[in-house]
Amino acid sequence: MFETLESNAQKFEGQLNSFKNLNVGSSLETPIPIEAGGMQRRIKQSQYNSKLDNSLNGETSYFYNPYQIPPNWKLAEIHKRATQVGKPKKQFESFKNSEVCPCCGFQLYKRQINMMDNYMLLSFLGSGYPLFFSFAKYCIYILATILLTSGFYNLWTNYQGNYCATKKQIKLGLPYACTADYISTLTLINKANNEKAIAMQNILNLITTLILIILCIFYRSEQKQIDYDVDAEEITPADYTIMVKGIPQDMTENQLKEYMVDFRREGEEDRDPLVVVDICYVYNVKNVKNVEDQIHKLVEQKKAALKNIDEDSEEFRVLTNEWDDKIYYQLLQSISYLRCVKDDKTQFTGYAFVSFDLEDDKQYVLQSTDQTLWEAIYDYFFSLSPEFKEIKLKQTNQILEITESPEPLDIIWENLTMKDSEKSGIRQTTRYATIAIIAVCAYIIYLLNKYQNDNSDNEDSNNSDLSFTNQILQQFSFNNLITSAAIIVINNFVITLSFTYFVHIECYNTRTVYNVSLAKRLTIALFVNSALVITFISFFVTKNVYQKGGLVYTTFYYFVIDIFLSFISSLIDEDYYVYLIKKWWYSRQGKKSRITQKEAHEIYQLPNHQIELCYAELMNNMCICVFFAPAIPIGLVFQLIGIFFYYWLTKYFLIRYKRMDCQISTALSLQMTNFLEMLIPTYSISCALFEYSAYGQISIIQIVTIVISVLFSAVPVQVILEYIIEFDVQVEDVNYMKAIHQFTSTYKRENPFTSFERRHFSRKYKDESFIQLDS
Template identity: 20%
Template sequence: MGEAKQLITKENFTQWTKDCGVKCIQKEYDDIAVSAVKNGKTVQEEMQSRGFKDFHQFSKQCPKFKKTCWPIEFAELGSGYVLYFQFLGFLMIIFFVHLCLQVPCMVVYSGSSNLVDWYWNDWTQAYGTDSTRCDCVGNSSGYAATCGTWDYDLCTNQSECAFTTPGKWLCQSWCYAGKYCPKTDMDVSASMVNQYIQDGSGWVVKSYSSCTQNATIIAMCEADFRSGNTAYSGSDLASDEGSTWIGTQWMSPGNLGPDEATNVIIPTMYTVCVISMCVLILMAYSSQVLTDHKVDAGTVSPNDFAIMVKGLPSTATDEDSIQEFFKEHAIKGKTDTEIVKVVIGWDVEEWRENIARLKELKKKLDQTDRTTPEAKDIQKEMVQITGALKSAGTKDTKLRSSGVVVVLFRYQSDMRACLRKWDSFWAKWFNCESENIGLLWKNNGLCKGAALPRFPIGGRPIAKLTVARAANPGDIHWAELAVPQSERIKRLAITNGVMFLLIAACFGAVYGLRVASMAVKESAGSGGVWLSLLPALVVAVVNGLLMAAARMLGDKEFHDTLTEQEFSQAAKMSVGMVVNTAGVLYFIYATPKEWYQDGGLVNGAFTMLLINAIIPPIIPYCDFGYQIRKTQRSKLEARLPYFNEVLGRGPNPKDKEQQDELKAVKAEIEAFKRAHAPGSMNPTRRYATAIKTFVCCLLYEPVFPMISLVGLVGLCFQYWMDKYLLLGWFSRPKRPLNADIANFFVRFVKLVGPIGLSVSFFIFLTPSFSDKALRGTGHGRLVFQLLLGGREW
């Protein structure tokens, strides 16, 4: 085939893969625009003078962003992408601060080794204080039912001492208490530590803390071979029957043992953690507002000039009358505001019905003899429907409005002035304008002003309007604007109900798998971290399925904008993954004894959260959609000769068959271009993944402080992976992403973070402390027992 007919090659499609990427276009375009003004040309003319045929050719030569650039540098993609990476940085800072603040707590934990004491712990007493737990009861034979120096007479002479390792405890008073009497803090005195004693019918506690000590008798031991300040270590010490524990190197509060902690630095540091998080949230929200304003000021988008108005009647179908209303009432004190255009959101269902009816009539007409009366009736109806469709936007329109319109201003300043009047606190809640207070509050409008004008219906001002800044054109769901509120709520209830059932099913599946793995551990006699690996991987897979389900269900709901739809999807994804990841762990290991066992909550939290923090950021790197289209791309080379043959005939063939063939070839070429295009970043999923990592790690900080490092590493990995893919591989986003979803998730963190950490602190640390945070009625303890799981109670 001659060179002239080699119109397209495989390299064209390979280059297309690169051309789809994110490039620095705004800066280059602004440079051309400035030059065009200086040279008295249009932007298109200036572009052509520089050798660019069109905008596409111009964009191909634009440079890519550096992978190490600050997020603000790619603001042309929309403030939402800038704020996404800023949001990840904000979460990383929280974990870094918490990790530093928990260092004193970990130091305290590393100085104790009382893990085995959890074997004898009564978890039903973990959140309350029973003053009778250390009362003297004696052993099975009634021995030591009262306080006394019962060991003193057994070791008065070193050569005849009944104990191989005597200590000061020989001269101290003790008695046998119930098995749930806690040990005392070893920091007080080693010889005063309560010990678990194996008895014929079980075990009891050799309790020194229950008795008043006689200083005179103790002084006798301090002067001889019994002076060692060591804990009782007789042969009757109880064992934990082979139970295995996580080890003190995990630096968890389990090291302190049950009811034995007294160090005030631990609750103090977690209080500081909550306070620091609140401060960081306030700073993050302020920073996001400033960044959004900075991006908005540096870029120009259609919604810089537009407002969205709701509340109009369905009969408000005349663009001119709506335009006149806002020309007079849009801005306070101005009656001639320049309005460029009013875009009416039509009742799409009615529009679709008319289009469908028109197609049906056309098909019927083609099958009918044009000379018959029936054909004339069909033609008459078609003319009526066509006239109704063409009348849209005029006074004579036959279509209904959705009650939502977009008003376009000539100047951005007018749009902002309109929002100050119609979108203030007083406007939203009282349908009134806001008034200024003297010079001090000149621009704040703190006082209630006059009532806002209402849109006239039949000459009377009746319709109360709500005004907000419009979304960008590609963000508006025009087809769903007319859906009634009752229908929206009904659909929302259905989709959320289905999502709840899916979460419950996934929760049950993961819980069942975890129970099965525990059974394997018991039969095999081994476990630990590796036993948690399989359920953790399954949780990662199930989270992916929940994300797909949330996206599908969100698509089924009715929302005015794609951003609102993304809110709904992100909320479902976040809740589903948090429950499936963090919730199932706690449900499995509900009692304090199970938290610190080998293969228990600490092991499970570490492996599950580590895997679910590292794997999700890797998934986008695989770009499964692009890999799936590999089969289609492989067919390109065989089709190229045919494409060049058809295209070589010229762009305007006269033969009808060749015209259809050319049209089919162009459509096939576009399909191959789509097959060569990389995937695009999904901000909704990325936000949900970040929230899942943050909330799950945050909730388990008190029981395993080093989990903060897992969250920090996971979010850092997600930050760099997403930034690399966005700037180096993914296709350029089809529409700018605004700041709404970022602000939504900062508010989400504001509500969930401090409360979640406070509740988690109470749940996980209270069992370790001797002075309980929860005192009072048995009803209060019962409520917490039921909430925390009561299968052994």
């Protein structure tokens, strides 16, 4: 490939003049005048001229060079400030160089979010973040609803019951189904002989289910309105852009633009032309990766050459200039090569992002694919990609697929390069691997649960005369906690790490879809391991639900351990402490450091917040709590406390110690809400299951409750609500070219092809006070 770069570079060498004429904001579509010889002299002359020009205005101009060695740590600190969470300023004009980071272009002087601020202020991170905190709030509402409508009554009547045998009754040799202790007396089995309380409990369970259905419908409506409110609050490129799929490789950008400008719906041929302001074609990103690998090799060679040389010596400066020349020339060759790639039609992926001047124009095109309610319901159940809709170009009769565009920072560009068939094959393999891991983990839990049961029987016979205090301590012995502790370890390490890797290699087009896939998979797997596996083992293998070492004991210990571990793990953010150690280790080297400026920025930027793991943990705790709530209602109290603290700790670490590289859309929250609605049939089925295990029968009321909840979960509530409820939707009246100054980024700025120059060439940073790159 290197030879190809050489030949392509020679093709453009005659057009090159000087490094000073480099325009960082330009794309690969614009020729860049450069001259191959005497590069270092021209770079220095360019810097000198820039300083001279800016001195007239009382400012000094410096260059951000991603390959500078040693790095400027103050500039890395500026990058950290630019990438941490804060609300950006809004204005309809360009920001000064001193107001943005020269590396990423993010604003430096952002508004700090406070703990007591409304979570809607997080709208600049995408609607996914306000919706996450709204989601957590409704999780608290759901648990509080269950506790108030049926949980407190369940807990009180359990405590007042006398079905579990006391030590005296056991010594007399009377038959018993459970032993009276501080755990069993709070569980469902303890009122098995109170028919009146059981009948009342069934009625309350039905009322709880109906209230939860109403609560979920209200939440769906609020969720959609939050999404619209965020869209109205934040002006983003996606407000003006559609994503197009299936474009023929021989269709040029100009041709696509003409088709979009002349686009008309049936019967509206006299409508004014649409105004298309930008089109971003997506090319095979592997070509960019190839040339970046070549550059990376040169940078590593530069680091090795400078490793043992005094940074203040003349030899160091000479070698630095020589290697900078080599890297610079490689960059010029790479630009030439990528231009040739762009001219190769086979490298076009068929994806494009088309931006209109007004949001009205974008909505006009999207509304041409509007469906009836029944068509939308059919797509909900049977379409493989319901988000994409087909349009027909009248000029060519070609069919293209369009959808709402994701935000530029949400797109995983290299994954757009892969064919759908390749992705399907990878995902099929990871599904089998997922099932295999769940099965292995389930078998481990089965063995540990069996061991716990065997040992609990021996302990009961040996410790029947212990004092009450010693009995409590005995309950928390290793043998009794082994299954609960193993479930937590397996969930937090084996399941989470392996599934994160699987989803990563499945190559989704956006980070939101990646997050959706990971959160869904983790939610299911964690619930299976934490609840369904041990329930199946207790009901059908060990047949021990309410006795020592049985299901209710394992679950009670799980609640107790999990609430403390979750609090501690949330309070002690290991990612942040690793970040502090790395930052201290590298920055202490000062001028002796041999890492690049780009690497210094990566070290200094705060850890990325992983919202998908937050959703998965929250949903896992909700599923387990609601599933076992009928048998162990005290778990509702534990989880209410746990989720309350989790809400505030997550918000605190997000606004103080995290960064966000992407803007998360509403899709993640919508998918998690589908899981949230599944809690309703989960609750009603578990009520019947534990009623049968304790009393040997299932009442008619419980069967009615199950039917109602299952029917509700099968209905596409979101689809129906969007058709029957009038939401307050505000369309942007600012045109694209005026709104562009408020954009965090754009499609061409994030596209690896069109952003190659911006990411690899030096850029200016102006400041009168403390930035000195060569310090």
